[in-house]
Every structure is written in C-alpha cells, then in structure tokens.
Amino acid sequence: MQMVARDVYQLPLTPRSGVNAYLVGDVLVDSGYPLHFKKLLRATASRTIHAHALTHAHADHAGGSKKLKSMLGIPIWVGADDAAGLRSGRSEPGDVPFGRSALKSYMKFPGVEPDRELREGDELAAGFVALETPGHSPGHLAYWREEDGTLICGDVFFNMSLATTAVGLHTPPGFFTPDPAQNRESARRLAALQPKLVLFGHGPPLRDPIALSAFAAALVD
Ligand SMILES: [Zn+2]
Known part of the structure; x- marks a missing residue:
C-alpha cells in the first residue's frame, strides 16, 4: 500500500499496477x-474501513466486493446506473463480432x-466527490478532489496497454466498453479538469495534466 496523495493510498493488486484498488480516507475504492x-x-x-465504493460494476473492480461486505460487514456504494449490474454480477460487453456469450461469462462476478x-x-x-462518467459502464463514476487536483478515473482512461502492459494512455478496450x-x-470531461494526479484502474499514477489533455483532445469520434 503506497500513499499517493493526502489520505489516498494505492493498492496495486498485480505487478506493474495492472489492477488497482485505492484506500481513500476510510473508504476502499x-x-x-x-x-x-x-x-x-x-x-x-x-x-479501519467503513465503506466500500466502486468506480463501476465490472469483475476486475467488484470481484471481491461480495466477500468484503460479508467479512467486514461494511456497506457497498455504487453508481446508481451500475446498481443492477452489481446486484446480478453481470455486465454488458462492448460490440464484438463474435464470442459475445463467452465474453459475458468471462465478465461475471x-x-x-x-x-x-x-x-x-x-x-x-x-x-472527494463522485462524477458521473458513463460509457465503459452505464453507472461508471470517477472520484475528484478539486482542492489538490486528485482524480480517481476508474477505467475512463487506462495507463497501460492490456496487450503488452507497457505504460501509456489508452481508452478502455472496446470489447469491455458498451458505449x-x-x-x-x-x-x-475529466481531462478538462486538468487533474494534477490521475489514479487509474489499470496502470500507474500519472502526474501530467498536459499529457492527459493532449490524449483526450486527440480522441476521434
Ligand atoms: Zn477495469
């Protein structure tokens, strides 16, 4: 567990910060x-953890949430439009040409x-306050602390390549992103906040608001 900002600790769950959780005050994200x-x-x-909050209800972010709730007896908070997904343990994949049902079962938790x-x-x-940042999931949330410019962006951005694990900004993979x-x-929206520190679901922290803005500006619809 590594302190990355005041009252914020990164919990890398795999090598190279491939999958992260965060402790924010007494809330585990x-x-x-x-x-x-x-x-x-x-x-x-x-x-001491008093609550467990999610950025979104996907298997790599909410996989341990049921056990956490039952073992620690703490409440779970989730974006309103991801509540149904958390309840069912199922999430919608992206638009894939084939293998949709296999992907759906891989995404179960x-x-x-x-x-x-x-x-x-x-x-x-x-x-920190919640910002509604849908797309990767319907109720995806980022958490923002304006006072020092710290942003927990969930999977709106990745700071690693899933294929090679090399560090660098990416959008989340299409097959896990319904919209x-x-x-x-x-x-x-998040890049426009010009966060001084960005904390990702996948990849190491980024302290470079200009790199984030440039990446977001280059996104093509
Ligand atoms: Zn993820």
Whole structure:
C-alpha cells in the first residue's frame, strides 16, 4: 500500500499496477478480481474501513466486493446506473463480432446488493466527490478532489496497454466498453479538469495534466 496523495493510498493488486484498488480516507475504492481478495485483506489489515465504493460494476473492480461486505460487514456504494449490474454480477460487453456469450461469462462476478447508489456530486471521503462518467459502464463514476487536483478515473482512461502492459494512455478496450462514444465524452470531461494526479484502474499514477489533455483532445469520434 503506497500513499499517493493526502489520505489516498494505492493498492496495486498485480505487478506493474495492472489492477488497482485505492484506500481513500476510510473508504476502499474497488476490490479487484475475486482472486485478489486475500491480498486486498492483507494490504488493508491495519486500517479501519467503513465503506466500500466502486468506480463501476465490472469483475476486475467488484470481484471481491461480495466477500468484503460479508467479512467486514461494511456497506457497498455504487453508481446508481451500475446498481443492477452489481446486484446480478453481470455486465454488458462492448460490440464484438463474435464470442459475445463467452465474453459475458468471462465478465461475471459474485453479485451483491448495493447499500447506497451514488450520483453526481455525492461525497465519497477525504474531500472527494463522485462524477458521473458513463460509457465503459452505464453507472461508471470517477472520484475528484478539486482542492489538490486528485482524480480517481476508474477505467475512463487506462495507463497501460492490456496487450503488452507497457505504460501509456489508452481508452478502455472496446470489447469491455458498451458505449465507447460516451466514454470519450467522459474522457474529455475529466481531462478538462486538468487533474494534477490521475489514479487509474489499470496502470500507474500519472502526474501530467498536459499529457492527459493532449490524449483526450486527440480522441476521434
Ligand atoms: Zn477495469
């Protein structure tokens, strides 16, 4: 667990920050794939966690959420339009030419009942508020702290290549993104905030607002 900003810790769940969770104040943001659960518990063992919030209800972010809720007895918060996906443990893939049903079963995770549905402007912890950033999922949320320009962007941007794990900005893969055009809108919105620090679901932290703006400006519809 590594402190990346005041009251914010990164929890890399795989090497090279391939899958991340974050501790924000006393709220744990995301839980990785189901297989990361023990690692997540070990990493946060010395901390008191009062709630678990999601950026979105996908298997690599909500995979351990059901177990977290039952073991720690903490409430789960999710973007309102991802509540149904969290409940069912199913999420919509992108537009793929074939293998849609295989992809859907790959994307399944243990469903769990959310305790709170978050909307634009709702407070997370430690000065962060939720921003509705749909596209990669219908109820995708980013978390923003204006005071020091820290942004938890979820999967609106990736800061690594899924193919090679090389560090660099990308949009999320099309096969996991039901509405890429809407995600580009969300990407432009987040880049316009000119965040000083961006924390990703996938990839290491980025402290380069100009690189983020340039990337977002080059996105083509
Ligand atoms: Zn993801």
